[in-house]
Amino acid sequence: MPFTLATWNINSVRLRAGLVERLMREEAPDVLCLQECKSPVELLPLEGFAALGYEHVVARGQKGYNGVAILSKLPLEDLGDKDFAALGHSRHVAARLENGVTIHNFYVPAGGDKPDRAVNVKFGQKLDYLSEMRDWFHAERPEKAILVGDLNIAPREDDVWNHKQLLKIVSHTPIEVDHLGAAQEAGGWVDITRQDIPQGNLYSWWSYRSPDWDAADKGRRLDHxxxxxxxSSSAHSSRVLRAVRGWEQPSDHAPVFATFDL
Structure with missing residues (x-):
């Protein structure tokens, strides 16, 4: 049986519960992974999601920051979480579907403004987080697994609106791209979005700072x-729902979808 999965940095699930419910009604993914929920688990607005068929939830949260949740129409088994780089943040959770597929939901640290760990602690934390992801995948190489989330890195030249201008901007620096690539290689992960959409500019995030994000189109593909x-060969129908970025009081991220015939 095929199932469709979506990932979305919601930037406060309580503030945007109505948008989550709209996506559930209009697109109805079988599994919806959210990041930056900014809520303790006990305060997540789950009743409205359950009423739309998303009765199964595996989540980790904290007050005001971070937070990841897997909302599903399909039964889930909680597989726990990892605190990479010992940050004490709710940035990862894993669950298993009844078909044996493991889903990892990640929210990688953004890394601050300056791409230099000597002057920016947050950038060092981001690199350490990615290094520990790499080491974990080396030690426990995943099988029959899907990894989604806001990885806060746009790795390819066509994942950003201007490669040359962003080479020294956090999220597209060569050292970040290298660290993400090492984690991907360690786990044998295939970038499903680019497997399905191999060519052309593709973005999932547009800054709130742009007065007309759609016309300016200065985006980055941060969500994977x-x-x-x-x-990986069972995956198809990848898409970024760009229009969601234009909904009222939106997240600055758009949802990314893929379907798996498993």
Missing amino acids: VWATADI
Whole structure:
């Protein structure tokens, strides 16, 4: 049975519960992974989601910051979480579907403004987080798994609106791209979005600072769907729902979708 999965940095799930419910009604993914929920788990607005069929939830949260949740129409088994770089943040959670597929939901640290760990602690934390992801995937190489989330890195030249201008901007610096690539290689992960859409500029995030984000189109592809090689060939129908960025009081991220025939 095929299932469709979506990932979305919601930038406060309580503030934007109505947008989550709208996406559930209009697009109805079987599994919806949210990042930056900014809420303790006990305060997540789950009743409205359950009423739309999303009765299964595996989540980790904290007050005001971070937070990840997997909302599903399909039964889930909680597989726990990892505190990479010992930040004490709710940035990862994993769950298993009844078909044996493991889903990892990540919210990688943004990394602050300056791409230099000597002057910016947050940038160092981001690199350390990615290094520990790499080491974990080396030690426990994943199988039959999907990794999604806001990884806060746009790795390819066509994942940003201007490669040359962004080379020294956090999220597209060579050292970040290298660290993300090492984590991807360690786990044998396949970038499903680019497997399906191999060519052309593709973005999932547009800054709130732009007065007309759509016309300016200064985007970055920060949100990703990966799968292990053993199931990557089952994936198809990847898409970024750009129009969602234009909904009223939106997140600055758009949802990213993929379907798996598993």
